[in-house]
Amino acid sequence: MLTRKNLIFLGGPGAGKGTVSNRMIAKYGVAHISTGDILRAEVAKGSPAGREAGAIMKAGGLVPDALVCGMVGERLKQPDCEKGFILDGFPRTIAQADTLNSILAGMGKKIDAVIYLNVPDDEILKRLTSRMNCRGCDAIYNKIFMPPKVAGICDKCGSELYQRPDDSLETAKSRLAVFHKQTQPLIDYYDKLGLLHTCKSTELDGIVAELAAVLE
Numbered sequence: 001m002l003t004r005k006n007l008i009f010l011g012g013p014g015a016g017k018g019t020v021s022n023r024m025i026a027k028y029g030v031a032h033i034s035t036g037d038i039l040r041a042e043v044a045k046g047s048p049a050g051r052e053a054g055a056i057m058k059a060g061g062l063v064p065d066a067l068v069c070g071m072v073g074e075r076l077k078q079p080d081c082e083k084g085f086i087l088d089g090f091p092r093t094i095a096q097a098d099t100l101n102s103i104l105a106g107m108g109k110k111i112d113a114v115i116y117l118n119v120p121d122d123e124i125l126k127r128l129t130s131r132m133n134c135r136g137c138d139a140i141y142n143k144i145f146m147p148p149k150v151a152g153i154c155d156k157c158g159s160e161l162y163q164r165p166d167d168s169l170e171t172a173k174s175r176l177a178v179f180h181k182q183t184q185p186l187i188d189y190y191d192k193l194g195l196l197h198t199c200k201s202t203e204l205d206g207i208v209a210e211l212a213a214v215l216e
Contacts, residue, residue, distance in 0.1 A: 002028050004112035004215045005084025006104070008091070010186060011117030012179045013172070014127040016204065020117065021086045023208050030084035038071045039063065065096055073103045092182055094189055113215060114190040116198045121176055123202060128172040132161040 005028070009017045021032045039057070042050030049071055053063045072090055075081070091097040104110050119127075130143040136159025141148050148154060152161050165171065190196040197214050201207045 002030070002084055002215050005030060006109060006112045007085070007215075008087045008111055008114045008190070009117065010114060010183055010190075012119060012121075012124045012183075013175045014124045014131070015117040015119045016202075016207065017088050017117060019204060020207050020211070021088055023204065024086060024211065027208075028084065030086055031078070031080040032086050032088060033072065033075055033081075033090070034088045035068060035072065035090045038075055039068075042071060065093070065099065069096060069099045069103065072100070076103065076107065076109075091186065094185055097186060097189055111195060113197055114195045115211065115214075116187060116196060117202075117207065118198050118200075119202050124176060125169065125172050128167055128175070129169050131167045132163055134161055135159045 007030075009021060011017045018034075024030060025032050039050075039053055043054040043057075044050070049067060053067055053071075056063050068090070072087075076085065087100075091100050100111070126144065127142060132141045132143065132148075133139070134141075134154035134157065136154060136157040139154055139156050140146075141154075141161060148161060153159075154161055187196060199207050199210055201210050
């Protein structure tokens with residue numbers, strides 16, 4: 001049983017936040033909250049917030065903090081968050097972190113722990129440039145540590161696997177640089193609050209075992 005159940009996961013692109021989140025969800029039944037998933041769902045529903053966000057993203061702009069925070073706030077009110085939640089990809093800035101604190105305080109909740117998956121840059125670059133996506137169901141594979149059973153073919157639907165342009169080495173390096181610039185202030189912010197736990201493990205089983213020791 002989790003004693004600290006409301007969590008934020010920080011980590012670079014390819015650090016394994018989604019994979020670790022899925023393992024935690026299966027084990028503890030907490031909700032996984034991804035801002036990307038929320039935005040896509042709102043756009044698909046055609047809600048007022050979704051229409052506004054969709055127009056901004058289509059034009060290549062960044063969705064404003066107020067809009068993102070509002071969507072996250074509504075998501076946190078849903079029943080599946082009562083057992084706890086993992087925030088993945090949010091907050092990204094100190095301003096968003098402050099707003100999140102206010103939202104949770106209004107609900108009588110708080111963040112219990114912030115988990116930083118501190119994977120070395122060279123390992124992240126290796127993972128990102130080895131990643132493949134399915135053209136049919138958008139499942140994600142990795143040539144190194146999660147390859148398909150048949151090279152180039154999706155295990156789930158049999159469609160072709162491909163590498164996205166944003167998984168090139170040049171793009172991966174750029175994404176990593178942006179991550180460090182955005183996230184270091186958050187790491188310092190949550191460290192000062194005494195909420196930060198930096199994972200020493202980089203492999204899935206080691207991370208899950210380490211988290212269980214910290215959170216249970």
